[in-house]
Amino acid sequence: MTRSSDPARPRRSTFAFPVRRENAALSRRSLLHSAVGALGLLALPFGVQAAEPAPLSPTALAFEGDALLIAGETFTRSGDGGAIQTSDPASNGGGVLALATHPDRPGRVVVGLATGGLAISQDGGRSWERPGGGLPDAPVAAVAVAAAEPDTLYASVQGDGLWQSEDAGQSWTFVMDRPWLAEAERDSLTLASVDLATGMGGIWIYAGTESGLTRVPDCFCRWQDVQPGDAMDALVSGDALPPEAPLPAGEPIRALASAPAAPETLYAALPSGIWASRDAGVVWSRAAEGDAAAVAVHPVDPNHVVAALDGDLRQSRDGGATWTAYAAE
Amino acid sequence: MRGVAIGLAGAGALAVVAWMATAQQPDGAVEGLTFAGEPVTAAEVALGQEIYAQSCASCHGADLEGQPDWRRRLEDGRMPAPPHDETGHTWHHADGQLFTITKQGVGAVVPGYESDMPAFGDSLTDAEIRATLAYIKSTWPERERAFQAEVTAKAEAGR
Numbered sequence: 281m282t283r284s285s286d287p288a289r290p291r292r293s294t295f296a297f298p299v300r301r302e303n304a305a306l307s308r309r310s311l312l313h314s315a316v317g318a319l320g321l322l323a324l325p326f327g328v329q330a331a332e333p334a335p336l337s338p339t340a341l342a343f344e345g346d347a348l349l350i351a352g353e354t355f356t357r358s359g360d361g362g363a364i365q366t367s368d369p370a371s372n373g374g375g376v377l378a379l380a381t382h383p384d385r386p387g388r389v390v391v392g393l394a395t396g397g398l399a400i401s402q403d404g405g406r407s408w409e410r411p412g413g414g415l416p417d418a419p420v421a422a423v424a425v426a427a428a429e430p431d432t433l434y435a436s437v438q439g440d441g442l443w444q445s446e447d448a449g450q451s452w453t454f455v456m457d458r459p460w461l462a463e464a465e466r467d468s469l470t471l472a473s474v475d476l477a478t479g480m481g482g483i484w485i486y487a488g489t490e491s492g493l494t495r496v497p498d499c500f501c502r503w504q505d506v507q508p509g510d511a512m513d514a515l516v517s518g519d520a521l522p523p524e525a526p527l528p529a530g531e532p533i534r535a536l537a538s539a540p541a542a543p544e545t546l547y548a549a550l551p552s553g554i555w556a557s558r559d560a561g562v563v564w565s566r567a568a569e570g571d572a573a574a575v576a577v578h579p580v581d582p583n584h585v586v587a588a589l590d591g592d593l594r595q596s597r598d599g600g601a602t603w604t605a606y607a608a609e
Numbered sequence: 610m611r612g613v614a615i616g617l618a619g620a621g622a623l624a625v626v627a628w629m630a631t632a633q634q635p636d637g638a639v640e641g642l643t644f645a646g647e648p649v650t651a652a653e654v655a656l657g658q659e660i661y662a663q664s665c666a667s668c669h670g671a672d673l674e675g676q677p678d679w680r681r682r683l684e685d686g687r688m689p690a691p692p693h694d695e696t697g698h699t700w701h702h703a704d705g706q707l708f709t710i711t712k713q714g715v716g717a718v719v720p721g722y723e724s725d726m727p728a729f730g731d732s733l734t735d736a737e738i739r740a741t742l743a744y745i746k747s748t749w750p751e752r753e754r755a756f757q758a759e760v761t762a763k764a765e766a767g768r
Contacts, residue, residue: 441681457682465682479767480701481760499701500680502688504719 338588340379340535341576344389344404348576348586348608350593351376351391357405358608369399369408378470380433382425383540383579390433390449392420398435400449414452416440422468426498427475427540428483436468436487442500459487459494459503466491472536473498475543476560486561488533488548493526493561506561525563528552535574539582547585547600549575554587556600567600641754642747645704646765649743657744660737664729669693673748687725693745700753703764704742711738 347359374395549572578584593606638648675692
């Protein structure tokens with residue numbers, strides 16, 4: 281294996297967003313050892329790594345079938361019987377901020393680029409094209425594929441808002457301004473299409489921002505808090521409101537994943553850990569402690585979760601109750 | 610310019626009224642148009658059109674076209690008034706929700722939501738609100754009307 285295709289090869293950071301774990305060089309290094317080492321790929325002498333700046337921990341994770349996609353300053357695909365491949369979606373060494381796949385479009389991977397715009401692969405991340413007609417040339421911090429319409433894509437353009445493509449990424453239109461939370465417009469750090477009815481003829485798009493969780497119906501009428509489904513009925517009838525346990529306030533939500541096979545099951549990655557909800561985001565509980573950067577859930581098994589936690593890749597097979605080091609199958 | 614726009618809107622509305630006159634059922638109900646499951650008459654639609662011009666057009670546009678650049682927030686963080694024609698999202702909401710928003714404001718369907726949409730409960734009767742929304746619905750193309758009828762039917766069934 282040559283140095284240039286070495287997934288562990290640290291690159292100088294060319295983007296300042298999202299800023300994570302500046303003082304965690306050791307953890308980052310341990311990530312490389314666990315991710316790469318566990319895959320049996322290569323073991324660079326420690327001194328070689330230490331001589332160069334340590335890479336950031338992954339900014340995004342996603343499943344593509346049983347393969348795990350790991351994105352950050354490089355794009356890595358692992359699984360497929362233990363094989364591992366890296367590629368450079370931006371074709372300029374710029375990092376990847378966001379990843380999205382859909383179970384009904386095997387091979388298709390959509391990534392948001394730190395250097396602006398997005399890249400799409402049709403072969404599981406081996407080769408990339410750069411469509412995106414109409415998208416402004418700014419970092420794309422979050423991408424999602426509509427759960428019920430796999431050729432509809434969403435992209436959150438930093439400093440701008442939410443864009444939609446209905447032709448698998450070829451052409452884009454602006455559909456919604458950024459959410460307004462805690463008295464300011466907020467960039468979405470992550471988007472998840474959640475296949476649950478809004479009552480407006482469509483489904484929900486959830487967004488994690490630097491100041492909390494919000495959601496918008498896919499008709500884009502307005503950003504709104506997550507409410508228990510029957511909250512309005514309870515208000516009208518005077519019944520007790522259903523219990524709520526929101527995500528901790530004041531923390532950025534760096535990644536959100538809705539299980540395709542059980543959309544009301546959500547996982548979120550926060551600086552305080554991995555959080556899980558079984559009721560579409562009304563009641564949350566912490567599934568793992570640590571500084572979480574990314575989370576992904578398996579397309580078929582809603583209890584199979586992979587997370588970037590304290591710079592390590594961890595996985596759970598029981599919905600977050602127990603965790604082990606991630607190892608490719 | 611403005612005169613022209615209003616003139617055109619007026620002509621369009623006349624055409625709508627004329628179409629409705631021909632589509633009327635024996636009892637005065639407009640074919641293919643209901644509100645909350647009940648038939649709507651051409652007289653109601655005409656009344657709704659007047660109320661729309663007086664109470665809604667200043668924000669939502671004489672031609673239901675909404676405020677310019679309505680998908681972008683205003684300086685104060687609030688959203689502009691969206692179109693009520695097929696280019697907006699009004700047709701994604703069930704009749705009951707449109708009624709509640711018009712009577713009590715957007716906060717009545719999204720608790721705590723801040724918006725420039727006034728609540729008309731003090732200035733319009735329920736019948737007038739119904740007529741105004743029936744007029745808005747009467748301008749939608751077939752596809753949007755069918756979509757919204759289904760959304761409304763599902764909401765009613767869930768009640």
